[in-house]
Amino acid sequence: MSLVFHISASPRGDRSASLEVARALLEEHRRLAPNDEVIHLDLFATELPPFDGPVLEAKYGIMHGRPATAPQREAWRAVERVAEQFKAADKYVFSLPMWNFSIPYRLKHYFDVIVQPGLTFNFDPASGYTGLVTGRPVVAIYARGGEYASPEAASLDMQKPYLETILGFIGLTDVHSIVVEPTLAGGPDAAKQRLQEAIARAKTVAAEVLGA
Numbered sequence: 438m439s440l441v442f443h444i445s446a447s448p449r450g451d452r453s454a455s456l457e458v459a460r461a462l463l464e465e466h467r468r469l470a471p472n473d474e475v476i477h478l479d480l481f482a483t484e485l486p487p488f489d490g491p492v493l494e495a496k497y498g499i500m501h502g503r504p505a506t507a508p509q510r511e512a513w514r515a516v517e518r519v520a521e522q523f524k525a526a527d528k529y530v531f532s533l534p535m536w537n538f539s540i541p542y543r544l545k546h547y548f549d550v551i552v553q554p555g556l557t558f559n560f561d562p563a564s565g566y567t568g569l570v571t572g573r574p575v576v577a578i579y580a581r582g583g584e585y586a587s588p589e590a591a592s593l594d595m596q597k598p599y600l601e602t603i604l605g606f607i608g609l610t611d612v613h614s615i616v617v618e619p620t621l622a623g624g625p626d627a628a629k630q631r632l633q634e635a636i637a638r639a640k641t642v643a644a645e646v647l648g649a
């Protein structure tokens with residue numbers, strides 16, 4: 438039995454293209470691997486710990502061996518809990534819209550919380566950075582209003598490269614992408630067709646990646 442962790446970053450519920458593809462993927466996965474457990478973290482329905490002054494004080498205090506106050510320890514413990522939940526998974530599914538060419542702020546907040554030395558990566562002056570979350574597959578579902586396939590448009594895409602960079606930084610390099618685009622710019626017929634294509638690909642990916 439594996440634990441599949443679905444992290445979603447669209448607040449659009451039933452209207453969300455990224456969530457619709459994720460639902461199709463996970464439905465197929467449930468059919469193929471009924472004993473797997475699927476946990477859904479909806480980042481627009483979850484209060485993450487703030488990443489503010491007290492947490493940074495705690496973080497740098499711990500890094501530099503300074504004694505932490507009780508509130509600092511508690512602030513850091515909240516960060517650790519979110520990272521521990523993330524690290525407990527065997528397989529990951531991210532579903533996210535492109536917002537202003539990049540990822541929604543709630544997902545950036547999530548990474549700002551979990552990407553921490555000692556939790557998801559290590560640094561050593563001799564060997565540099567090492568990701569600590571290794572050997573697990575990721576399916577990343579990207580929805581975009583426009584289309585970014587051409588070389589000129591691809592340079593505007595800071596959604597997929599960012600996600601792949603941050604995941605690779607913490608050790609997750611086996612990333613399988615499903616892109617649904619354009620959900621807006623091509624009109625409703627093109628959007629519908631691309632959504633169906635993405636759903637078909639999601640079913641293949643469920644078998645080849647999550648089912649493995």
Ligand SMILES: Cc1cc2nc3c(=O)[nH]c(=O)nc-3n(C[C@H](O)[C@H](O)[C@H](O)COP(=O)(O)O)c2cc1C
Nearest residue numbers: 447453454455534535536537538580581582583620
């Ligand atoms: C705040 C905001 C910013 C957006 N920025 C972009 C953008 O930079 N490029 C783009 O192609 N689409 C952009 N869109 C459109 C979304 O990417 C598109 O509607 C996508 O289908 C949303 O995914 P969802 O349906 O899963 O929520 C933006 C939408 C919102 C709400």
